[in-house]
Amino acid sequence: MIHNLAHIELNAIDLAWDTVVSFSERKLPASFYLDFLRIADDESRHLRWCLQRLSELDSFYGVIPAHNLLWEAGKATRTDLLARLVAIPMVQEARGLDAGPRLVNKLKGAGDPRSAGIVQQIALEERAHVAVGVYWFHYFCQIEEIPEERIPEVFQEIATKYCKDMIRGPFETETRELVGLMATWYNVIAL
Numbered sequence: 485m486i487h488n489l490a491h492i493e494l495n496a497i498d499l500a501w502d503t504v505v506s507f508s509e510r511k512l513p514a515s516f517y518l519d520f521l522r523i524a525d526d527e528s529r530h531l532r533w534c535l536q537r538l539s540e541l542d543s544f545y546g547v548i549p550a551h552n553l554l555w556e557a558g559k560a561t562r563t564d565l566l567a568r569l570v571a572i573p574m575v576q577e578a579r580g581l582d583a584g585p586r587l588v589n590k591l592k593g594a595g596d597p598r599s600a601g602i603v604q605q606i607a608l609e610e611r612a613h614v615a616v617g618v619y620w621f622h623y624f625c626q627i628e629e630i631p632e633e634r635i636p637e638v639f640q641e642i643a644t645k646y647c648k649d650m651i652r653g654p655f656e657t658e659t660r661e662l663v664g665l666m667a668t669w670y671n672v673i674a675l
Contacts, residue, residue, distance in 0.1 A: 490538060494531055504524075506563070554576055569624070576650060577614050581659045611663050614660070
């Protein structure tokens with residue numbers, strides 16, 4: 485479980501940097517780039533925690549194969565800013581909000597409170613990453629003059645195109661809504 489999480493964190497570092505680089509020519513607000521640099525920094529800290537824990541468990545990153553779902557979503561959205569915001573922070577990172585508490589309970593049940601504590605802290609910090617995605621999604625929808633009432637529909641269209649298979653419950657609805665990701669946005673397209 486920690487190996488899979490390490491893989492996700494490694495991809496998240498790359499994708500945060502890729503977001504900065506891929507959209508650097510658009511001359512977006514400096515705070516956009518700073519937000520994604522902070523995310524890259526957070527993700528690198530999360531990866532260090534996972535790697536340290538793997539070492540404590542006499543294991544290492546790369547000992548088992550890992551999926552490429554995050555990176556594939558990143559490649560598919562490299563030139564579409566709204567799609568990138570939906571696919572990565574608002575869908576992929578939001579999955580961490582859902583899975584985090586379940587993984588914490590599973591690790592505690594397996595007698596591994598140290599790993600559970602790491603996962604709990606990572607899940608807590610991932611909230612800010614989803615909130616960044618939601619904020620900038622709203623911001624750029626306003627720039628593109630998308631009416632407020634159409635924003636959930638735009639989210640649904642993009643999510644269906646790039647990551648429909650990733651939107652599946654159970655959802656931590658309260659946590660998602662705390663960071664601005666409303667259930668009405670994703671429930672209608674969830675698997």
